[in-house]
Amino acid sequence: MTMKIKITLYLILTLIFNKGIFANPKIDSGAHIYKEVCAVCHASGVANAPKLGDHNSWKKLISEGQVIITAHGYVGVRAMPSRGGKQDLTVDQFAEALIYMVNKSGGNWVSPNKSMLDDINKEIINRKKSK
Numbered sequence: 001m002t003m004k005i006k007i008t009l010y011l012i013l014t015l016i017f018n019k020g021i022f023a024n025p026k027i028d029s030g031a032h033i034y035k036e037v038c039a040v041c042h043a044s045g046v047a048n049a050p051k052l053g054d055h056n057s058w059k060k061l062i063s064e065g066q067v068i069i070t071a072h073g074y075v076g077v078r079a080m081p082s083r084g085g086k087q088d089l090t091v092d093q094f095a096e097a098l099i100y101m102v103n104k105s106g107g108n109w110v111s112p113n114k115s116m117l118d119d120i121n122k123e124i125i126n127r128k129k130s131k
């Protein structure tokens, strides 16, 4: 391969690769929302909040499943304020921030599809009724 071709190839690959990373706004927004809203408690474990990266405290939550934990966190559980204390947070945004935390803490969750979002919303309504 000539130098020129190598350089061109490198530039093309860099372009494709970078686009791959930056074209995923959901991953970015999960991390962003975590930092803006959740980190204040979940980074250090304020009031026993399960800490980011602490596999042990997330293990049980993760095993309860994404629908339940997303819905209950959104409504609020004990010392966990509803919507992380940010009342204009949508279910989608809350879910993304939670996915970011879970996936840094031993889980492997993905963005909810339409049917999972429906289930989360149903569970939110149930949970609010029983509160």
Ligand code: HEC
Binding pocket: 033, 034, 037, 038, 039, 040, 041, 042, 046, 047, 048, 049, 050, 061, 069, 070, 072, 073, 077, 078, 079, 080, 081, 083, 084, 085, 094, 097, 098
């Ligand atoms: C003001 C502090 C605070 C903020 C901000 C906060 N949390 Fe929490 N969170 C807690 C505490 C404390 C707990 C533990 C509650 C308990 O078990 O008593 C918790 C627990 C949770 C749980 C587990 C709920 C369950 O079913 O046991 C989830 C999920 C969660 N938080 C998600 C989030 C997300 C996502 C954000 C940001 C959008 C967030 N939290 C912001 C304090 C906070």
